[in-house]
Amino acid sequence: MASVAEGLNPVLRLSGLRHRLSDRARNEHYTVYVDQCLEFYSRDFIGLLGPSGCGKTTLLTVLGLLRSPTNLDDLSEFELFVPEEVSRDDSWQRIDMREAWQKRKYRLIEKMRRRHIGFALQSGELISSLTVQENIGMPLKLNGAGETEVASRTKELMSQFKLTRLRDSESEGNSTQEQDSDVGNALADSRINRLSGGEYQRVALARSIAHRPSVVFVDEPTSALNRELAHGALSVMRDLQRNRERAGITFMITHDEDLAQEFCNVVVRMAPRRNEPAGEVVEVTRCEIDTEVGSNE
Amino acid sequence: MSRVGLYMGMASKDVFRLWSATQLQVIIIAGICLPILLLLGLKNGHVADLREELATSPTGRQVIFWAARDGALLSDGVIENIRESVGNVDVIIPESQKLVFGSPVNDDSGEELAQPQEEVPITLYSTLPGDPLLMQFGVNEISGEQLEVVLSEAAVKKLGVEVGSHLDVRLTRKLGADREEHFLEFKVVGVLPSREQGEGQTTGYAHIETLENLDRYTAGDAVAAWGIPAMSGRAASDVYESMLVFCFRGGGTELSTDDISFLESRGLEVQRLDEGPELDLFGTLSKGALDELVTYRLNRVSWEDPGITPIRDSTQLIVRNTQAEDDLALRWVDPVKVKINGVPHALVGLSLPTKRETGGWLNTYMEKTGRRFTFQQSVDNPCQILFPASSPMNGEAELLVETAGGDKIPLLNSTSAFVASLQDETGETAVPSTSPDVDDSVIAEDGGGGSQESAASTSADKLSQVVAGDDLAAAGASSEMPIAIVPVTLLSFLEQLDSGVVKYDSGSRRFIDVPSAVDFTKARLYTDTIDDVPEAVEWLAEAKYAVLSESSRIAEIQEQDQSLQILVLVVALGVFVFGVITVFSVLVDSTDRKKGTIGILRVMGMSRFGVFSIVLFRAFVIGLLAAVLCIVFGFALAEFLRLDVADTAALGWKPTISVMINPIDALLIAFGALLCASLGAVVPALRASGLDPFDAITEGQFG
Numbered sequence A: 001m002a003s004v005a006e007g008l009n010p011v012l013r014l015s016g017l018r019h020r021l022s023d024r025a026r027n028e029h030y031t032v033y034v035d036q037c038l039e040f041y042s043r044d045f046i047g048l049l050g051p052s053g054c055g056k057t058t059l060l061t062v063l064g065l066l067r068s069p070t071n072l073d074d075l076s077e078f079e080l081f082v083p084e085e086v087s088r089d090d091s092w093q094r095i096d097m098r099e100a101w102q103k104r105k106y107r108l109i110e111k112m113r114r115r116h117i118g119f120a121l122q123s124g125e126l127i128s129s130l131t132v133q134e135n136i137g138m139p140l141k142l143n144g145a146g147e148t149e150v151a152s153r154t155k156e157l158m159s160q161f162k163l164t165r166l167r168d169s170e171s172e173g174n175s176t177q178e179q180d181s182d183v184g185n186a187l188a189d190s191r192i193n194r195l196s197g198g199e200y201q202r203v204a205l206a207r208s209i210a211h212r213p214s215v216v217f218v219d220e221p222t223s224a225l226n227r228e229l230a231h232g233a234l235s236v237m238r239d240l241q242r243n244r245e246r247a248g249i250t251f252m253i254t255h256d257e258d259l260a261q262e263f264c265n266v267v268v269r270m271a272p273r274r275n276e277p278a279g280e281v282v283e284v285t286r287c288e289i290d291t292e293v294g295s296n297e
Numbered sequence B: 001m002s003r004v005g006l007y008m009g010m011a012s013k014d015v016f017r018l019w020s021a022t023q024l025q026v027i028i029i030a031g032i033c034l035p036i037l038l039l040l041g042l043k044n045g046h047v048a049d050l051r052e053e054l055a056t057s058p059t060g061r062q063v064i065f066w067a068a069r070d071g072a073l074l075s076d077g078v079i080e081n082i083r084e085s086v087g088n089v090d091v092i093i094p095e096s097q098k099l100v101f102g103s104p105v106n107d108d109s110g111e112e113l114a115q116p117q118e119e120v121p122i123t124l125y126s127t128l129p130g131d132p133l134l135m136q137f138g139v140n141e142i143s144g145e146q147l148e149v150v151l152s153e154a155a156v157k158k159l160g161v162e163v164g165s166h167l168d169v170r171l172t173r174k175l176g177a178d179r180e181e182h183f184l185e186f187k188v189v190g191v192l193p194s195r196e197q198g199e200g201q202t203t204g205y206a207h208i209e210t211l212e213n214l215d216r217y218t219a220g221d222a223v224a225a226w227g228i229p230a231m232s233g234r235a236a237s238d239v240y241e242s243m244l245v246f247c248f249r250g251g252g253t254e255l256s257t258d259d260i261s262f263l264e265s266r267g268l269e270v271q272r273l274d275e276g277p278e279l280d281l282f283g284t285l286s287k288g289a290l291d292e293l294v295t296y297r298l299n300r301v302s303w304e305d306p307g308i309t310p311i312r313d314s315t316q317l318i319v320r321n322t323q324a325e326d327d328l329a330l331r332w333v334d335p336v337k338v339k340i341n342g343v344p345h346a347l348v349g350l351s352l353p354t355k356r357e358t359g360g361w362l363n364t365y366m367e368k369t370g371r372r373f374t375f376q377q378s379v380d381n382p383c384q385i386l387f388p389a390s391s392p393m394n395g396e397a398e399l400l401v402e403t404a405g406g407d408k409i410p411l412l413n414s415t416s417a418f419v420a421s422l423q424d425e426t427g428e429t430a431v432p433s434t435s436p437d438v439d440d441s442v443i444a445e446d447g448g449g450g451s452q453e454s455a456a457s458t459s460a461d462k463l464s465q466v467v468a469g470d471d472l473a474a475a476g477a478s479s480e481m482p483i484a485i486v487p488v489t490l491l492s493f494l495e496q497l498d499s500g501v502v503k504y505d506s507g508s509r510r511f512i513d514v515p516s517a518v519d520f521t522k523a524r525l526y527t528d529t530i531d532d533v534p535e536a537v538e539w540l541a542e543a544k545y546a547v548l549s550e551s552s553r554i555a556e557i558q559e560q561d562q563s564l565q566i567l568v569l570v571v572a573l574g575v576f577v578f579g580v581i582t583v584f585s586v587l588v589d590s591t592d593r594k595k596g597t598i599g600i601l602r603v604m605g606m607s608r609f610g611v612f613s614i615v616l617f618r619a620f621v622i623g624l625l626a627a628v629l630c631i632v633f634g635f636a637l638a639e640f641l642r643l644d645v646a647d648t649a650a651l652g653w654k655p656t657i658s659v660m661i662n663p664i665d666a667l668l669i670a671f672g673a674l675l676c677a678s679l680g681a682v683v684p685a686l687r688a689s690g691l692d693p694f695d696a697i698t699e700g701q702f703g
């Protein structure tokens, strides 16, 4: 546990981490290195940039506890700080992920993923047999939330991500009134295969933060959105992550330099190594969080 | 719990919301199970057709068995034991048959019978109420007490009787030269239609009790139920445990040691008597007899030693085979205490040879006392008695012996010289030497009793004393107990009466053997259903009965049932295996398609167990739907195949096939469908749950 007096609560800290991808059949491998110490604090919005194929997604799967670092023995640090469940105050609990992986505490790892991590991956991967609101509510349900809690939270998220569609029969006069209500929102009960690309990605984003995770990973979320929509969705996302008690951090993989400059207070750059099939974190730049934007919401 | 609910909800949402993908799987599984169900139904239908004939006729569940091969005779106890051991027995009817002669009872209005009826020989068979053979013709009750009979159609025709009318039945029996004839009136309570086989036979069925009584009747026994006494030729035989041997004193005339060992080797224990009332035959021998005679008592010992060839009761044999000269053997039974007309008496059994017979010399000792008398050995007329003059019973007209068992046996008071001489001595009224109803079995020897020296009073006193001093006293007889002389045969019978071997037949005034309970050798057994027959046959054969039944046909049907069952099972197993493989591949495929979903669920932190449950439960729902579909279709098809639509022109081609789907089979199939689906899903479920979450997503994108 570590409480940071200045308000900079570390959420994720790692150094000397390595993940080696290997394809035994083709005798190929690719290694991702994080040699320096990376530390991210509550409310950070991190952009992960780098050329295609340099290992961004790979790093993300490791940080997102989907895969184990492959150098558990000489790994120096891999820790997550998550809000303590029982206490209502500002205390954080440190979870040593290196130990968790080493001791194969899969139940803990699964629980961490379920409680404290959110994903919006490259293709979103929504569950096709479920409706929009069921998809968004899924992380909550997995955490054992009650029906009413799930319903109110999904409704809230849908309106925040502007995921609304009028029913055909509704007159326009009533629309404003009913936009907030579930009854009026045809999209809520719509199935995934009926969504547009933009809607799909917004649902994926909404789902990734539905359970108020400490760390959210977003892999190229805006590829299907036009710039305007992308901005809107991202800012909703960022604000929801930042402006809450014990705010979390957001990891965003993007190729869009402008987007990164605009939204991220931390930019992590990766680059492939020249002589070996490997990629590494080469640069980390951090600037002050634009509090004005943050406090607006 | 809520988590399991969540998984089940997700699984069923997957099945029903993505119905277009699942319906094919449901149809495939149902399609695999349906042929098995129909096959089972066809098999059941076929077997039911085979059984129908046997199941409807009573002979199907009939087992005839008889004690030919060392099976125990069918006494009541044995039959009860069979009933309990075999199980599922409806009724067991011992088989017995008797030929009787029937003629219709002549009513008062004799005109009805145009021509005089001839006697019709009728073979009566045994039956019992509830006999399936009779029940199939509506005869449920038949009474033995009421003398009811069910006749064959032929018998009814020949006799000109009908149900409800009566029948005279003539019975005959023969014993030695004796012939007897009796008539019984039977009531006709049913008619059996003749079948092709045995047509024209005049047969009938009567209650087993009636047949038992007929058996007793023919054996010459009394039939109490019909008021018929035993035949006069019937008499039980007398048996003796002991003999008395009298020899003259002297070297050559007493029993030699050889004699004794000879007798012992024949199962007789020899005891030389030195004292006791037997020495002078309860005072009937003169005093000199004690000096001149030696008395031995022979007691039968065990015959269980196989080396012994026993001499049974032949006094002649003993006398002839001993070296002792002029010896005399008497059958002997120790005196019996009875009440005669309520007065306790000791009965002494004395059957002595006459003067002319072997051992007749004994009479010379009696001549001296004036008590010469003898009863001839007779089983025909054992109930004679002689009293000393002092007896209170002397001269009574009718005497009844009450035995320990409560029988009352009337005795002939054989007034004889014995009594007469005693009375002469005391100067009382002389009694005729022979009474009219005493035949020559009691021979009063004229010995000039009046000239005898012994006083009657002293003799009588001596008898009383002797009796009193003997075992009888120990048996509770008073010292004053009077004695009476009877043929030793009577004592033998009284003993046998005590042990229940014989009984007194008042009709013929004889002791006759107690008719042993009628044991049957053959019986008809009906099981509850034809399926119980083989088991019953097996049991009976094991108990060494010869058995006749339809069990081979039943067994054949059961065998067919079984072999068809096996066939169906083999086919079913094959189909099932391929079913599992098909379901497996279908589910593997559909699970592979769901890799993405599984991946994202795992990414969101769902446990492996969660993923496993979802996949398995989804397969279970599919199996359930398939089972329902299969059963609905199965029953519909069975109904259709069974339907006789020959009249309908459009469906005239359709044959009628009996398909019987038994609910248990249907359940089995449903279970199979579920099992098949679940088994087929286990591996994909395991595989899905074992996937690397991220790989699953990436692979799922291209699935």
Ligand SMILES: Nc1ncnc2c1ncn2[C@@H]1O[C@H](COP(=O)(O)OP(=O)(O)OP(=O)(O)O)[C@@H](O)[C@H]1O
Pocket: A021, A022, A023, A028, A029, A030, A050, A051, A052, A053, A054, A055, A056, A057, A058, A059
């Ligand atoms: N199993 C594997 N074995 C060996 N190399 C692999 C394996 N899987 C992926 N790679 C390689 O590792 C590298 C990093 O892949 P990754 O998906 O992390 O790239 P990325 O930075 O996310 O690229 P993009 O921006 O295009 O998504 C790629 O060059 C890829 O070819």
Ligand SMILES: [Mg+2]
Pocket: A056, A057, A058, A219
């Ligand atoms: Mg990538």
